[in-house]
Amino acid sequence: MYINIRKMRKSLGMSQGQFADKIGCGQTNVSFLEKNLCTTSESTYKALVRAFGEDFVKTFEESEPSSIIKGRTAATGKQEVITAELLHILREQQRQTADTINLLRQTVSAITEMLERQGYRSNPS
Numbered sequence: 001m002y003i004n005i006r007k008m009r010k011s012l013g014m015s016q017g018q019f020a021d022k023i024g025c026g027q028t029n030v031s032f033l034e035k036n037l038c039t040t041s042e043s044t045y046k047a048l049v050r051a052f053g054e055d056f057v058k059t060f061e062e063s064e065p066s067s068i069i070k071g072r073t074a075a076t077g078k079q080e081v082i083t084a085e086l087l088h089i090l091r092e093q094q095r096q097t098a099d100t101i102n103l104l105r106q107t108v109s110a111i112t113e114m115l116e117r118q119g120y121r122s123n124p125s
Helices: 005-011 016-023 027-034 042-052 054-058 074-117
Strands: none
Touching (some): 042 054
16 A cells, blocks of 8 residues: 655645654655655554544555656665664664763762762772
C-alpha cells in the first residue's frame, strides 16, 4: 500500500518536520516516504490514522507510488529508512546518556557538599 505522504502533508500545510512530529517519526523518514523509497509500513499507517483519522488517510491511498526515483529500489529505500531510524535512536540514547551523566555529576557534587558540611573530607590526607 502506498500513501501519497507529500500530497497529504501539503494539504495540511505542514513542513516535513511538523508532519514528522505529528506522527512520531523523524523528518528523514517523512522525506523517504515522500520520495517513495519504501512502502508505507503498518506502523506508519497506524500513526497516520492516529494523527489524522482513517477516513482522511484513505483519501491519499494509491495502488502504486506516484513517482519513483530512478536507480533506487524499494529494498535500498527501506535500508535507508532503517538506517535513519537507527541514527535517530542512537542520537536520542546519546542525549539521554549525557543527561544521565550530568545528573550523576550533580548528585555526586551534592553528596560531597553534604559530607564536607558534616566534617568528612573527599580527599583524605
